[in-house]
Amino acid sequence: MIHFIDKKTGQAKTAHLIREDENYIYVRFGKGKPEYKYSRKRIDIKDIEEMRTPLYRPPFPVYKYFRECYNCGNGTMMLTYMTYKDNPNESLIYPYDMNRLLSKQEIFLHLMNPKIEYYGVNILGDNEAYDKIMLEMFPYKIKRKFSQTIQTEYAMNICEHCGAKQGKNYVYEAVNRFIKDKINIPVV
Numbered sequence: 085m086i087h088f089i090d091k092k093t094g095q096a097k098t099a100h101l102i103r104e105d106e107n108y109i110y111v112r113f114g115k116g117k118p119e120y121k122y123s124r125k126r127i128d129i130k131d132i133e134e135m136r137t138p139l140y141r142p143p144f145p146v147y148k149y150f151r152e153c154y155n156c157g158n159g160t161m162m163l164t165y166m167t168y169k170d171n172p173n174e175s176l177i178y179p180y181d182m183n184r185l186l187s188k189q190e191i192f193l194h195l196m197n198p199k200i201e202y203y204g205v206n207i208l209g210d211n212e213a214y215d216k217i218m219l220e221m222f223p224y225k226i227k228r229k230f231s232q233t234i235q236t237e238y239a240m241n242i243c244e245h246c247g248a249k250q251g252k253n254y255v256y257e258a259v260n261r262f263i264k265d266k267i268n269i270p271v272v
């Protein structure tokens with residue numbers, strides 16, 4: 085559910101889905117309901133920015149990137165910490181220490197699925213203490229949800245547009261790709 089203000093009427097409304105292009109914002113008020121087109125100026129979805137903003141200053145680097153939500157197709161912000169597997173309280177700082185990441189690489193998994201490097205890196209959902217802080221910092225964006233894949237609950241990203249769960253596999257795959265391509269991921 086997304087809350088926004090219709091500035092023409094001053095009403096606060098709740099949308100089921102919102103997507104946007106350069107000129108318009110498209111709103112659906114329920115699953116399978118028609119889509120309404122509004123000019124950008126008419127709608128204030130600053131709520132979304134608020135959901136993406138930490139409530140307090142992160143005590144460790146929180147990395148962010150965007151991916152297309154599989155459910156609503158909007159760009160959804162993904163947040164995670166990244167720590168070394170050989171010391172789960174030490175954050176990866178660019179340039180990443182490739183020797184350490186490779187020394188804890190899961191070679192067997194990598195051979196089974198060469199698409200992912202399986203470096204020795206922990207991400208959101210791996211470290212209870214860090215997860216707790218992430219849940220407190222981003223209460224609207226990160227939630228403990230049940231995962232069908234691993235049959236348990238853990239802290240994961242929630243799409244700020246439609247509420248769909250963005251599980252750990254997505255983050256792990258992306259983070260491995262960023263490390264491999266030596267990309268300096270922006271922090272919050």
Ligand SMILES: [Zn+2]
Pocket residue numbers: 153154155156157158160243244245246247248
């Ligand atoms: Zn979505």
